[in-house]
Amino acid sequence: MAEQAKRPVKITETILRDAHQSLIATRMSTEEMLPVIEKMDKVGYHSVECWGGATFDASLRFLKEDPWDRLRKIRDGFKNTKLQMLFRGQNILGYRHYADDVVEYFVQKSLANGIDIIRIFDALNDIRNLESTVKATNKENGHAQIAISYTLGDAYTIDYYVKMAKAIESLGASSICIKDMAGLLVPYAATELVTALKNAVNIPINLHTHYTSGVAAMTYMKAIEAGCDIIDTAMSPFAMGTSQPATEVLVETFKGTPYDTGFDQNLLAEIADYFRPIRDKSLDSGLLNPKVMGVDIKTLLYQVPGGMLSNLVSQLKEQKAEDRYYEVLEEIPRVRKDFGEPPLVTPSSQIVGTQAVLNVLSGERYKMVTKESKALLLGQYGQTAKPFNPEIQKKVIGDDKPITCRPADLIEPELEKIEAEIAEWKEQDEDVLSYALFPQVAMDYFKYRQAQKTGVDVKEGDSLNKAYPV
Secondary structure, eight states, rough: OOOOOOOEEEEEEEETTTHHHHHHOOOOHHHGGGGGGHHHTTSOOEEEEEEETTHHHHHHSSSSOOOOHHHEEEHHSSSSEEEEEEEEEEGGTTTSOOOOOHHHHHHHHHHHHOOEEEEOOOOOOOOOGHHHHHHHHTTTTTTTEEEEEEESTOOOOHHHHHHHHHHHHHHTOSEEEEEETTTTOOOHHHHHHHHHHHHHSOOOOOEEOOOOGGHHHHHHHHHHHHTEEEEEEBBBGOSEEEEHHHHHHHHTTTTTTTTOOOOOHHHHHHHHHHHHHHHHHHHHTTTOOOOOOOOOHHHHHHHOOOOHHHHHHHHHHTTTGGGHHHHHHHHHHHHHHTTTTOOSTTTTHHHHHHHHHHHHHHHOOOSSSSHHHHHHHHHTOOSSOOOOHHHHHHHHHHHHHOOSSSSSGGGGOOHHHHHTTTGGOSSSHHHHHHHHHHHHHHHHHHHHHHHHHOOOOTTTTTGGGGGOOO
């Protein structure tokens, strides 16, 4: 066999964001991260994902930390490595659509505080919900990576993904990520998908998956052989289970091949040694549940992300209806189909799952409907891959007229109003954005921050005073 040209695989390290978000509910503190950054900076990673996703909310809500301060400290430590964040398009890091002025300002401040690469996704794969973020990122000379939320279903053919990739390239993205949040992409399907995308576009392809269903490392291998440029991995103490495959394992797998990363395993071992006690402490405290460390084959059987399954179980427990679990599992694909077959990722996974529970428990489908289900069927989250079931849409929204425009076109600018609301608490420009995304949580944090400086206790009832596992 002729010798292949060298094509080293690039690695995005997730231990400072997605790995601990997936395994220990985003509870790793800045203090725990900082001592190992100098070593991580020597590895040669393509990038380190360290911000965005749930880190922002968790920092304020549970760790009593300013997320912007965390970013600045991490940036100071990484002299040679690009920093990356996850951004939910028009939802930013929150759970609703924000006005364009908030999106633009958030992007500007993220890049100014040290982010290099912004990975942008939309739960419905509605390109319109990504436009503002991409524009703002390019304006600030950041790297806009658009993620395609990967899922299975009639609508999601290779042709669908190719069309989306071409639209992403036309929008001005610098790279594409296949974001497989539920671990549904199996190895040979990865070969087919990556091959098709590499033939369709000229920008780099990144693959992100989770080990939940047990196939992720094999999927990475086939994807790289097919031309995938970048993969997301996590240092071994916080790898596997609902996290990503282990960095060291993939580095060793490709050693001596055309895809050799050139990483130093001794250096990686030192980094792993640093994180191991944090993992052990999380196991001892119960923060790291051994259940999330294994393989959940139900993910492949029901095509439902692991987090969604656990939400389902707790919802049914609350209603003392655990015996209806399998009925609800059968109802989920039916609701998803009625709702235009969206990918199951925040917030669509919660909307579909909760509606399936209501349909089963109330004894009549769509007798009870959540306000989020109604908003989805009104087009307020954007456009789905397939049309809604017209009968169900009519039953839920009645005579209300659905919108067909980009949802954010209907949102008035918000920044000025927010600025005025928090004027007395503002200590830095970024406080405005923290408050815009999480008003109550940010306000509680501002009060806590002031109390730390003045020595006056935070008032009873502030959420930061409650006993949360840290």
